[in-house]
Amino acid sequence: MVRGRVSRLSVRDVRFPTSLGGHGSDAMHTDPDYSAAYVIIETDAEDGLKGYGITFTLGKGTEVVVCAVNALAHHVLNKDLKDIVGDFRGFYRQLTSDGQLRWIGPEKGVVHLATAAVLNAVWDLWAKQEGKPLWKLLVDMDPRTLVSCIDFRYITDVLTEEDAYEILQKGQVGKKEREGHMLAHGYPAYTTSCAWLGYSDDTLKQMVLLKVALSDINWHRFKVKVGADVQDDMRRCRLIRDMIGPENTLMMDANQRWDVPEAVEWMSKLAEFKPLWIEEPTSPDDILGHAAISKALVPLGIGVATGEQCHNRVIFKQLLQANALQFLQIDSCRLGSVNENLSVLLMAKKFEIPVCPHAGGVGLCELVQHLIIFDYISVSASLENRMCEYVDHLHEHFKYPVKIRQASYMPPMDAGYSTEMKEESVKKHQYPDGEVWKKLLATQENQV
């Protein structure tokens, strides 16, 4: 039973100095400090439960998102949770249609990241009040309630409410068996953590060795960052391919570094290393560019993957309509939370394009595992060509960290959306006055 009126919304700027070790680095983000705008929603209910929501950011970007969260707060404060989730489509639309704030979006950029953080907190609280992990809340929800959470505006030319309902109704068949399969075996994962662009060849070798030979996880799908220098890329890809062997899967990620012809030319050179996909070969806004690259790479057996910086469901709709991607990468914090992700999962199902979520960031693995497990059980009913990204970093700061077994995400069993961080970690990493940043900023000052 949903209960309580929202009495407080607070937001904190939490940053981890990952750039110091080159973790998370790629061809465009050379000094990423994995960070989060961390939202906490409290209610007047006696249960004392709180909702925690994050959106993933990089360092300085966080303070801008924090401002946007504060600007949105009045939409949530003093609302009954039952009214919010009872008309979740309406509430989503209220947040994304704020007459003044939508001008700096709409449904994109900072204001949309802030929307995601706020709504992620609402979903966490709802799942906690129901005593279920978020994936299970979604799996148990009847199709009519699920579609009532989705704003179909701008996508009815490819997915109407009735289409969505029909897909979910079909998904009811075999649901129990698929849930059992997830609980026993988990959802297949791949790792990106061995090959960030800022790693030296020695670090890269060590990391791959750790993942391949020494790990009891048995990783067999790997992603390598490319795009800054073609000779470096060839050397690094050769090194990895030699270490993982021809039987393992390799993906490549250029993080939007190239123009369209450049992407095709560059990938023709890297084709000998047999990548399954090239991710974000060009600007995330260039739908036709992605289509042209996809077409050109078919003869080389390389697919195009994208989505981690797709603004919203409209861009995904067009990527699907234009045959511009072969692997669709949802992101739990870039789209407008579970609500908008649901619409994208359903469109992907309609076009039969496999979803392989993005999770390279702080907390993204914790959140997105819920969405993809739900997708398998209730929507796609397939594991073919599908896997969810996993990165090794920063799980120790979460109260309910992900569990990986045999290169698969094991379904989380704690109630909520796995969004809650340990208070001790938040205090230490809060910017700029947490202990970690005070020390780092003082060292930097002394060096000047």
Ligand SMILES: C[C@H](O)[C@@H](O)CC(=O)C(=O)O
């Ligand atoms: C800046 C992030 O680490 C980015 O490189 C993540 C990414 O592209 C991915 O995980 O994929």
Ligand SMILES: [Mg+2]
């Ligand atoms: Mg990527």
